[in-house]
Amino acid sequence: MDAVVSQSMARTLGFPRDNALLINAPEADSTQIRDALRKALPRGTQVVVLKPTFTSSRRQPVPTSRISVALAAAAGKLGAPYVWGAEGPDAFDCSGFIQWAFGQAGVRLPRVTHRQFASGPKVPFSQMRPGDLIFWRLDPTNPGYISHAAIYWGDGKMIQAPRTGDVVKIVPVHTRNLAGVVRVRS
Template sequence: MSLVAVLTADLLLLAQVGQRQAVGQLPAAAVRQQQHRPTPQQTLAADAGTTAQPAKQPVKPLGQLHKPNLFVVTRKPLTNELLRKVARLQGVAALELADAASIMLDDKRVQTLAVDPSTFRAYTPKVTAASDALWNNVAAGDVAVSFVLGSDGGLSLHSRVRGPAGPLRIGAYATTGFGAVDAVVSREVGRTLGLPRDNALIVSAPKANSDKLRRALLKVLPKGTQTAMVNPVLPPAQAKARTWAAGSFMSGEQITVALRAAATKLGRPYVWGAEGPDTFDCSGLVQWAFAQAGVRMPRVTHQQWLAGPQVPLAQIQPGDLIFWRLDPTNPGYISHVAIYWGDGKMVVAPRTGDVVKIAPVSTRNLAGIVRVSPAAAARVR
């Protein structure tokens, strides 16, 4: 689950933790008060089961939802002074601090956030935010993983997985809405896992131009800070569909190279998070195959959705990307991708236990078809 690039060796461009106050009400003390609140917890995608450990304090009820618009990850902890500068930027309505890093879960490298469940929940999709059971499980010590990591990655609900500091229980399948984030733990658990502190920030600014605010953030925050737009707010002139010239798209030669490259990997196993050359997940296969044709594709599915204009299914051509929405915890989320092969077939890396194959195109839960523009793909952040 991105929006998203690795910052340093292990740090990722994803973030959120600690607090849900409107920025105009962010006193310095409150910024750091976001500490850990363990609590009983359960799960979104199935029944609760037993909680990981006794809870000290229940997770607070869901309050006002905040739509995240920007992700920020820094090389060093965000200070109160920096948070106040961000809070004063025009259009900023709410902030949420977090600890972010890449960790290993059952030999899978997973982009993980350590959060305060009571406040972070307000920045997630409505279905996820509303589940008291889910956030109680996280506060009690469980890890909540994305539906894609759980179903395609083979991490079974309520199972125990190997983590950096010992076993962790999968307490829920729940999508945060931040594409590259595939696991969420409490801040207490994050400490035991060695996550860096206060290196990530979610900014909610629903009335601000996201691109303009992103540039302002980079001026305020230290060198090396990375930002990514999510749920971007753009002015009408920027948001409306552009006219795509014929030269905007991949050449016939590039399409042939990408398809042939994908075909050389038929029979290779699906591995969640794998980018090749011997194992792949769905978006990893797309990125690798298109790279052989000189096209720089973003890494994760929801980013690849932005790699060009949508076209009607009736106009699909070889080399187009096919996208689906398969995540019941976030029905609007783009969660799967394949490459159209032609003749009603696609090249796809399906899920754990399967292999790269050519298969008939399925239209169930189809999100749409995207014709790749190399220039547009290279701009996606």
């Protein structure tokens, strides 16, 4: 499950009162999911497919010049504090930092790590290049969840907003609990 929303937010989104299910499957065929749900759920159940915000398959690789702008913007925030939920410009969490840095280069990315992980093609770790996004599964209570992200800086280093009590910094890339690497698209 990607999100749990309040009842008031559910009503704002148009969900039936006290009874809705939201499925996020960005790489799946939404028509197949819709048809399978219609067969499995009781007759009369409404199934609605929402238009996806990001479609990675149709987007193009970000030009090197824009990657350079994103990396320069990120480097300009070295020493900024990590604050969970912060999106800048003075404090960041990991995904807010990535979204902000690429936003400075005119590249729109999703806000949270698991959506950023689904926003572009996966590339082998050995083929990382500056500007690629690196993701980890670090939550022991939910081992499948993408819980941290950083931007590959180059030369075996990454720039990140690491955790509460820490600051934006460049550090060596580590592979413990690595989920994968994503090439940014626009």
